[in-house]
Every structure is written in C-alpha cells, then in structure tokens.
Amino acid sequence: MITSYDFGYCRAEVYNDHVIVYINNGVTVSPENISELNFVTKKHFENKLYIYITVRVNSYTVDPMIYLESNKIENLLGFAIVSKDSKQISQVKIEKVFTNKKIKQFRTLKKALQWKDKIIKKHVS
Numbered sequence: 001m002i003t004s005y006d007f008g009y010c011r012a013e014v015y016n017d018h019v020i021v022y023i024n025n026g027v028t029v030s031p032e033n034i035s036e037l038n039f040v041t042k043k044h045f046e047n048k049l050y051i052y053i054t055v056r057v058n059s060y061t062v063d064p065m066i067y068l069e070s071n072k073i074e075n076l077l078g079f080a081i082v083s084k085d086s087k088q089i090s091q092v093k094i095e096k097v098f099t100n101k102k103i104k105q106f107r108t109l110k111k112a113l114q115w116k117d118k119i120i121k122k123h124v125s
Contacts, residue, residue: 002044007036014044017120018051020109025058034069041073049075049123051116055109056083062091067099077119078102080112 005012009027013020019040023029037052052070070076078101081092092105102119106112 005036005040007033009033010036012036012040014040017049018053018113018116019044020053020055022055023058023060025060027058027060028063029060029066030063031066031069034066037070037073041076045075047075049077049120051078051080051119052076053080053082053109053112053116056081056085056088062095064095064098067095067101071100076101077123078104080115081105082107082109082112 002014002016004014009029010021010023010033012022041050070079079095079099081088081095081103083089083092083105084107089105092103096103104112104115106115
C-alpha cells in the first residue's frame, strides 16, 4: 500500500494501480462524493491507468448517478465490487447501466485483484 485516506464516509487504500475503498455503514454514496475520487486520481494516478475496487462489507447505498461523473475520469479503467450479499449483487446489475467503464462483481478480494491485473495488462500491452 502506498497510502490511505479517511474521507469520513469511507476509507481508501491507494496502491500502485488500484484503490480499494471501504464505505461506512449507512452511507449513501452520491455524485458529490466524486471529489474524493478525483483527489486520489490526480494525486496518485495522474497519467497512470487504474481500477477502483470497493469492498462492500457494510450496508450502504450507491446513487447510480455517481457513475456518470466517474465516466469522465479517463484513466479509470473500471470498477470491481467485492460482496457476497445478494442485495449488493443485484445492485451491481443496475449500476452497470450507468457506466461506460468495465464493472464486475466478485465474491472475494483475491478474485477482484486478479481481474484488475488482467484489465491493466490488457491496456498496457
């Protein structure tokens, strides 16, 4: 890990080619929260491709409109969503409609990281 941030509603761990985010319980992630993602992108991933991984261990909601804003982040290749919760898995199907980025749901962080490596490698080669 390069560094981590606590944005109040979430914790973000920054790595070389990805960021792992843990959203706090009861939060509604909305387009206003995109400023934190923009901060991390500009500070750590300028001119570098990366993947956003969210580990959904807490109960929270995502306003799908957030993806319309994230679509503007050119070096963001996609989203990996880690959850075993059936409600979260259903939510991912809705979220996919709002993004032009790759988005995939995984049951484990290990599988999400393997997918991340594959996506990054595909775009770098």
